[in-house]
Amino acid sequence: MTDTPDYKDTLFLPQTEFPMRAGLPQREPDWLARWERLGIYDRLRAGAQGRKPFILHDGPPYANGHLHIGHALNKVLKDFITRSQQMMGRDARYVPGWDCHGLPIEWKIEEQYRAKGLDKDAVDIVDFRQECRRFAEGWVDIQREEFKRLGVTGKWDKPYLTMDYHAEAVIADEFMKLLMNGTLYQGSKPVMWSPVEKTALAEAEVEYHDKESFTVWVKFPVVSATNTPFFTPSGAGGELTEEDKAAALAKQKEPEGASVVIWTTTPWTIPSNKGVVYGADISYGLYEVIDTPEQCWAEVGERFILADKLADATFARARLTEGQWRRVADVTQAQLQGITLAHPLAGAEGGKEEWDDPRDFRAAAFVTDEEGTGFVHCAPSHGMEEYELYRDLGMLPQVITYNVNDDGRFRDGLSFFAGKAILRDTPNKKNKDNPWEGDANAAVIDKLVEVGGLLARGKIRHSYPHSWRSKAPVIYRNTPQWFAAIDKPLDDGMGTHGDTIRARALESIDRLVKWTPQTGRNRLYSMIEARPDWVLSRQRAWGVPLTCFVKTGAKPTDPDFLLQDAAVNARIKAAFEDHGADVWYTDGFKERMLDGLHDPDAYTQVFDVLDVWFDSGSTHAFVLRDREDGAPDGIADLYLEGTDQHRGWFHSSMLQACATKGRAPYRAVVTHAFTLDEKGMKMSKSLGNTIVPEEVVKQYGADILRLWVAQTDYVHDHRIGPEILKGVADSYRRLRNTMRFMLGNLDGFTDAERVAPADMPELEQWVLHRLAELDTQVRKGYAAYDFQGVFQKLFTFATTDLSAFYFDIRKDTLYCDGPNSPRRRAARTVLDLLFHRLTTWLAPVLVFTMEDVWLSRFPGDDASVHLQDFPDTPADWLNEPLVQKWAGIRAARRAVTAALEIQRRDKVIGASLEAAPVVHVRDAGVMAALKSVDFADICITSDLILTPDPIPSEAFRMPEVEGVGVVFERADGQKCQRCWKISPDVGNHKHPGTCARCNTALG
Template identity: 70%
Template structure:
C-alpha cells in the first residue's frame, strides 16, 4: 500500500476495514523522563533477587567487580566500565546461567585521606594533632557519603546487581579478611622488611606502587660531572705514560637528577663498551671544559659529550680496554671531596664497578651510582656491598645536618621543584666538577593523585618476596609467587582481547618485589609485630604466631581495623602468648592494591553469592589495570591460593573526545554521564558502548551521540511497527511452520542463524558484533524487505488468511527474540516494548531467557534461493525508483514491469509471487534477450527490467491497479478485498 489515504468525494471509504497497526508505543522515546520510572519498578518488584531465586541450580557465572574509588562523581570511563559489566551479566543470565553481580567499592587509601587533610588545612588544623581513630572515622564517613552518591549514579545507568548489599573494603569483615590475607604472607615467609629505593611522593609523604604512578613530560636539569681519578693500578704491560695520563684524568658521568650526586657511592661501567682518554685542545665561549684537561668517556658517545660541553678541539690519547678488568681498578674522588664547608662528608673513595645496565645509547658510557635512589643502583650496591645513604627526608628535603644542602627541598610540599638541584649544580661548578649542563624534556614519573613528580628514595619498607620458594602445599602452578602468576597467565586465564595476556605476562616477568607498606593512616594496618633490638634479617625479627593472628582477626571482625590504633591493643593480643614489652607494633598501612587484590577472599570465597572455589569467571576493567587490579589480584591470590583468582580477563580502552584527544576539564572536552543521560537517556549511552569497539580507545561527543541516537530511532521504529502489527494477536491465529509461505520460512531461517550468532557473540563479549548483526537484520531484512512486502497482507488480507496469520505468527516469534536479544543493551527500551504486549506488575523482559530456537528452522537451500530473489528484487525496485523520480509513477503499485532473466532464474522467480515481492500490481517474467536500454545493475547481471504501467483500475481498499477492480459486489474493490469484506 502507498501512504496516501485521500479518497475522491464519491469513492467508497474503506479505511475502517483496513487492519492498520495499532499501538500506544510512542514514536518519541522520552528516555530521560521515563527511565527513572522503570528503575523504580525493577526495585519494587525485586528483579535481581527474583532472578537469583529462579536461577537456583543453574551453572553460575560470576563477574567480580573491580572496585571504583569512593571519592567523586562518575566520569564517562566509569559509565563505559559498568555498562560493559552489565551487558555481560545480563546476557549470561539470559543464556541460562545464574549470573551474579556484587558491586563493590575501594574505600581506603590516600585519595580519601588527602581530601580530609585538605579539609583540615582549610580550617587551619594539622592532621598530626588529631587522634588517629578520629581521623580514620572522618575518612570512613567521607567514603560512605560518596558510595551513596555513586550507587545512585550507577543504578541510573540501568546496571543490575546486589545494590542493597555491595561489598566495601572498609566493612569490618573485609578489613578482617584483608588483615588475615596479609598474615598469610607473614606466615609463609615471603614478608620481609627491606631498606631499598622505592617510588616516593614528597607531597603525600608515602611510598607509591607502580600502579599509582603515571608518566608525563617533565623538563629536568642535566649535568655532565667530572669524577677525578685517584688511583689506577694498571698491569705491567700498561705504559707508564698512559698511567700518568690516567692519574690526571676525570671520568665524566651524565645524570638528569643532580640532587642525587651527594648520595653517590660508585661509578658503573660496562666491560663491553670501548672507552678512551681524550685531551681537550680547544673550547668555545662559556664552556665549563678546560683546555689541556683529560677526560674519559665512551668512544660512541664522545662527539655528543664534547658537543654538549662546547668543546671545539679534542685529541684521543689512547684507548682503554675495559674487557681486561685489571686495567680498570680505578678509584675516583667524589666531586665534593674536600669541598669547603663539606665537613669531610664526601671524603671517601668512589669505586668503578662493572654493570650490565650501562649502555652507550646515551650519556657518557659511565653511570653515576647512588644506591639509595635507583633500582639499578641499589642492585649494584647490594652486589658490591656499597653503603646506603639516608640524606633525603619524607617531605623531599635533604636531612637538616647534611653539609651545604641541609633542609633544601628536591620537591616542595606543593609539588614544585625545590632549590636542591640548582644548589647542587652551583656547588659542582664551584668545586670545578661541572663539565657541562643543560635542560632535558623527557617522560618522568608523577603521582597519579597529586600529579606532582616523584623521586626514588631509600626507606625501610615492607615487601613480599615474589621469587622466594613457598612450601605451602599449593605448588600445582609453581613454588614461587612469580612462577604461579606466569603459569596462571599462560594456562588458566582466557584473555579478551588476547593481547592482554602478553601485557600482564611481561609486567610480572620483570617486576621487583611487591612494596606493601604505606606511611599513612587510612587503611588496613600491616598487622604484624617485630622484636625490639633485632635486625630485620634476623630469624626472630617477625612474630609469627597463629594464635596472635587469630586474635587480631577476631578483633577486626568485631570492631574493625580502627582497633589496631586503640591504646593497649598490643597487650590485648599478645598477653599470655609472648611478652608484649619485647615487641613493637607496626603502624604502616597496606597498599590499597592489596585491599582490592584481596577482594576475591571476602567476596568470591565468603559470600553466599560468591563461588564454590573462590574464583571468578571474569574480571573486567580498563587496560591500565594490567598494572593495577589484575596485577595485584594475581600476586595476592598466587601467594594465598596458589593460582589466579579469575578464569577470564576482559580489558577495555580509555574514553577520548571526538577528535581522539584525552579528556580534561582544562580543555573543556569532558563528557559527563549525567549530561548524556539528561539529554538523551541512559539507553543511548549504553548503545554507544555497544556500538563501539571497546578493545581500543573509544571516542564520544555530541556528533557521535547524534549518530547513536539516529540508530536508536531506527531500531525503535522497527519495534513500534512490530508492536502495531501484533495488536490483538492470539494463540488461535498461530500457524505451524510447515504451513507457512516461503517468505516466513526464510525469516525463520534468518532467526535461526541469528540465534547462533547472538549467543556466540555474547559468549565472546562481542557486543559490537551482536548489535551490528541485529541492527542490520532489523533495518535490512525486516524493515526494507519483510515488513515492506508483508504490509499489504497485514493491512488488507482477511483475518483468517493463512498469509496474514503466518505473518503475525512470525512477528510474534520475532518479537520474543529481538526484545530479549537486545535487552542486555537497551535495558529500558526493551522493557518498554515488552510491557506494551505483556503488561502487569510482575512482568519484565529481564525475568526471561533468550527463547530456544529450533534447529529445524535452518534451511540453507531456501536461504540460497532467497538470496537470488532479493538480488532480482533490487533490480526491479531500482528500475521503479527511476520512474518515481521522473514522476512517471507515484507508487510502485502503479507499475507492472517486465523482468528479463535467464531460464534458470525464471524458474526461481516463477515459483513465488514475484510481483508481491516487488510490491507491484503485476509483473511479467521473460527469458527473451533484454531490449537495449533496459534497467540493470552491474552486480546482478542476470536481471534487466523494462517499465510498464499497470492496467486496470485502482482498488479503493488496497490500491493495487488490477483489471478486475469494479467487477465485484463491493464497489471499487479487487477480488481479494471484496472477499475480505464479506
C-alpha cells in the same frame, strides 16, 4: 457517479500505545523504581537455583568522585555480560563493590583540614580515620545511584566495601598468611616515592607524562690507579718502567689530571653518589681539551675518559667544537679496573667530609653507549639497577644513604643542601615547563659549578613517572618498607601450579586464564616475569594496617624479628571482625593481643598501612569465597576492567591469590581500552573535551549511552562526542521503529492464529531461517563478549532484513488481508516469534527500551522482560536451499526497486504500486525461483511480467545483479480504494472501488 466508501476503518492498521518518541530521560527513572519495587535481581537469584553460576567479580572503583565516561563504559559492559549470561540460562550473580581505603580519600580529608588551618598530625588517628570512612560512605551512596541510573543491575542493597569490618578482617588475615608462610620481610630499597603525598607508590599508582628535567655532565676526578697506569698512549706498546708508572700516578693527582665524566637527568642524586660504573664491552678513550671558547667549564689541558661513541656529543654539549679537543690515548678494560675516583664535591670547603671517601668504580651490565658518556653514576638509594648491583655484591651497608626526607627535602645536616626540595609542595604555575621543580637541582648544579665539577648542563623533555592522584612527579627513594618475596619457595601445600608466587602467577596466566584480547596475556606475563618483590607498606593513616609485631631491638635479618603466632593472628582477626581496623590504633591493643602469649614489652607494633592494591587484590577472599552469593570454589568466571589494570587490579589480585590460594582468582579476563574524544584526543577538563555520563543521560537517556557502548569496539581505543552520540541516537530511532511496527501489527494476536512453520509461505520460512542463524550468532557473540558484533547483526537484521524487506513486503498483507487469511496469520505468527527473540536478545543492551516494548504487549504488575530467558530456537528452522533460492530473488528485487526509484525520482510515478514492470531474466534457475513466488508482491508493484527474452538496450540494469533487466511499464486498471493496488478488476465487485482480494476481506 456514486461516491466510493472510505475503507480506512476496514484496514488492520497497527495499533499500539508504544510511543514513537522514546522520552528516555523522563521515563527511565520510573522503570528503575519499578524494578526496585519488584526486586528483579533477587527474583532472578531465587528463580535460578540449580543453574550453573556465572560470577563476574566487580573490580572496585574508588569512592571519591562522580563517575566519568570510563566508569560508565566499564559498568555497562559488565551489565551486558551478567544480563546476557542470565538470559542464556546461567545464575549470573553480580555484586558491585568499592575500594574505600588509601591515599586519594586521605588526601581529600587533609585538604579539608588545610583549608580550615588544621594540622592532620594533631588529630587523633582514629578520629581522622572515621572522617575518611564517612567521606567514602558518602561517595559510595552517590556513585551507587549514578551506576543504577545507567540501568546496571546487581546486589546494590548489599555491595562489598573494602572498609566493611569483615572485609578489613579478611584483608588482615590474608596479610597474616604472608607473615606465616615466610614471604613477608622488611627491607630497605629504593621505591617510587611521592614527596607531595609523602608515601611509597606502587607501579599501578603511577602514570607516565612528559617532564622537563635538568641534565648534567659531571666530572669525577681520577685519584689513583693501581698496578697499571690508567691510560696507554695511543699506538704505544710494551711495559712502562716503574719510573713511568710513578710519574703517571703523580700526574693523576694533579689538578689537570683526568676525570671520568658521567651524565644524569637527576642532578639531585649527586650528593648521594657512591660509585661510578662502566660497560665491559664499551670502547673508551682518553680525550684532552686543547682550546676553549668563552663560557665553557672545561679548561685547556683537562683530560676526560669517555666512551668513544659518545665523545663527539659530549664535547658538543660542553660547547667545544672540532679542533678544540683531541683523543690522545686508548683506555682499556684492564686499565679501568685499576682506577679509583673522587666525588666531585670531595674536599669542598665546608663539606664536613660528606664526600671525601673514594668512590667505587667497576663494570656493570646495565651500562650502554647509546646515550650519555658511557659511564653511569650510582646512587643506590635512588635507583633500582644500582641498588641491585650493590645488593648482589653484598655492599649495601656501605652505599645506602638516607639523604632525602619523606617530604622530598634533603635532610638536616647535609652539607650545602640541607632543606633543599627536590619537588615543590604545590605546582608553580609560572613555570609551565616544569611546575613541580624545587630548588634542589639548581643548588647541586650551582655547587658543582663552584667546585669545578661540571662539564656541561642542559635540559631534556622525557617520559617520567607521576602520581596518578596528585599528578606530581615521583622520585626513587630508599626507605624501610615491607615486601612480599615473590621468588621465595613456599611450603604451603598449594604447589600444584608452582612453588613461588611468581611461578604460580606465570603458570596461571599461561594455562588457567582465558584472555580477551589475547594481548592481555602477554602484557601481564611480561610485567610479572620482570617485576621486583611487592612493596606492601604505605606510610599513611587510612587503610588496613600491617597487622604484625616485630621484636624490639632485633634486626630484620634476625630469625625471630617477626612474631609468627597463629593464636595472636586469630585474636587480631576477631577484633577486626567486631570493631574494624580502627581498633589497631586504640590504646592497649598490643597488650590485649599478646596478653598471656608473649611479653608485650618485647615487641613493637607496626603502624604502616597496606597498599590499597592488596585490599582490592584480596576481594576474592571476602567476596568470592565468603559471601553466599560468591563463587562456589572462590574463583570468578570473569574479571573485566580497563587495560591499565594489567598493572593494577588484575596484577595485584593475581599476586595476592597466588600467595594465599595457589592460583589466579579468575578464569577469564576481559580488558577494555580508553575512551577518547571525537578527534581521538585524550579527554581532559583543561581541554574542555570531557563527556560526562550524567549529561548524556540527561540529554538522551541511559539507553543511548548503553547503545554507544554496544556499538564500540571496546578492546581498542574508542571515541565519543556530540556527533557520535547523534549517530547513536539515529540508530536507536531506527531500531525503535522496527519494534513499534511489530507491536502495532501484533495487536490482538492469539495462539489461535498461530501457523506451523511447515505451512508458512516461503518468505516467512526465510525469516525463520534467519532467526535460527541469529540465535546461534547472538549466543556465541554474548558468550565471547562481542557486543559490537551482536548489536551489528541484530541492527542489520532489524533494519535491512525486516524493515527494508520483510516488513515492507508484508505491510500490504498485514493491513489488507482478511483476518483468517493464511498468509496474514503466518505473517503475524512470524512477528510473534520475532518479538520474543528481538526483545530478549536486545534486553541486555537496551534495558529500558526493551522493558517498554515488553510491557506494551504483556502488561502486568509483575511482568518484566528481564525475568525472561532467550527463547529456544528450533534448529530445523534452518533451510539452506531456501536461503540460496531467496538470495537470487532478493537480488532481482533490488534491480526492480532500483529501476522504479528512478521513475519516482523523475516524478513519472508517485508510488511503486503504479508500476507493472517487465523483468527480463537470463538465468533459468533464477527465473524458476521468481515464478514460484508472487514476485509482484515481493517488489510491491501492482503487476509484474517475467520474461526470458533477451534484455533490451533500454532496460535498466544493475552491475551487481548480473542477467536481470527491468523495463518500466505502468499498471493497467484502476486503483483499489482500500489497498491502493491498481488492477483491471477494480470496480467489478460487491464492494465499490475494490479489488477481488479486498472485496473478499470485506465479506
